[in-house]
Amino acid sequence: MTAHVVKWWTILRISLEERFVYRGDFALGTLMRFLPIITQIFLWTAVFAAVEQASTQSGAQASEGAAEQSAAGSATTVAGYSLSAMIAYYLLTMMSRAFSSMPGLASGIALQVRNGEIKKFLIQPVDMIGFLLLTRMAHKLAYYTIAILPFAFVFYLCRGYFELGWPDMQRLVVYVCSLLLAFVLGFFLEASIGLISFWFLEVSSLLFVYNLLTFFLSGHMFPLDLLPDIAQQVVTYLPLHYLAYFPAAVFLEKIPANEMWIGLGVQALWVLAFIGLSRVMLNRGLHRYSGFGG
């Protein structure tokens, strides 16, 4: 048992050290990642300006025309989001994606299967998925240690967009839990896709489709509330929206208190499902796998 712990601890430590080699590049890269937010701010400002103008025009003609006008006053909303909430949403999805995105995981597994590097996990007493999970955790830990500065900086600059301020304690707990679960879900989801390579060898086009779908259906691109009702119904049954939308929606109080616990539970179930799936796939895959040469 202690040997196991020491082994996994060593893996984690080595990966951490590896990650800290390029600190400066890392911090700069993180800050750059916020640049697209700027264009989103301007894009949505323009959209809201147009919506507001349209509603005041129609409001002048007929008072019932101002459907988008909220009852409280002149604040324009789109699908229940005010401009500030919209921008806050984008900032929060950045946060969610910092946890749930797994760049290079699936393609890495596929590459190892293809070029036979996966053999080392057959020989060494190291579990492949566990090893990858630990290196990924190390990667993320290193990432947060450095990224916290640019993140804090940007969130401080943008604090005005969070009109509701900090959510209450219960919500905050759900938020943090859902972020952590988003990490695990993202990992096992993508690992499962990478493991398909035991059957297909080349998964890059599959991965492309997956990334596209994730971008769209996880809520990374826009709040899922903007979708038409039917599509919204479908999306809530998919695991993808837990990767970005759900944590952000919890934080912004878009999800009622009783529903958020259920949501968290469903998210946990998805995590378990994908842990199981990736285990089965690895087992089956290794039985299919044949390695040649040294």
Next chain:
Amino acid sequence: MNIGFYIIIFQHTNMIGEEGGWKQYEFFVFLATTWFINSIVQTFFMPNAQEFSELIRTGNLDFALLKPIDTQFLISFQKMDWASLSNFVMAVALLVYSLINLTSQPENPLTLHWSMFLLYPFFIFCGVMIMYSIMVALASTSIWLGRNQTLYNCWFYITNFSRYPMEIYQRGWGWALWGAFTFVIPVLVVVNIPARIMAQPLRPVGHQWYWPFIALAATLISVLSSRFVFKKALGAYRSASS
């Protein structure tokens, strides 16, 4: 893919910007223009730019330097990624679809003029040249930095600004961005000018007649300055081999 996002946006608004005039189909022309330029850049230049930083790191640039041909030409056109050209076809489809809708809309239909079909490709070409210049300049920096892994990221973030109508930046501190990305790194004119020529041909009559000239000047200056940066960078090249 982005089109899904904009279809959804246009479910909630009929225009981007108050007086920007980018309604749904005008904006789709804009989007098609973005796709044209991106597909051309990705087909012809992107693979080469990535290759270039690798050539520097491995020292294989020596071979390119030895050949009796202009180095920039050689490394710019070595490879082509034909698969990226599929987006070009998509762009044609989207453009045709939007133009059909624009010309047949009941209020203020768009009338096409033959000059638009000459100017549009020409300014798309200008846009591609600006993008190419930025790419060459970025790729050249890897001579100084040794390795430039973030090249693609940097490229993505800079060109990200070019994907939106320039009007959206024209408020508050956005003016600073607008100025920087129009006159310093002219990414905003890349898509905006050809898209405007196609979708809003009536507007340049007023105070906006000078935009095509700005685009032209921007193209010339970008190409020349990227050439200068490239030459300068080559001067600093130290082979990586023995």
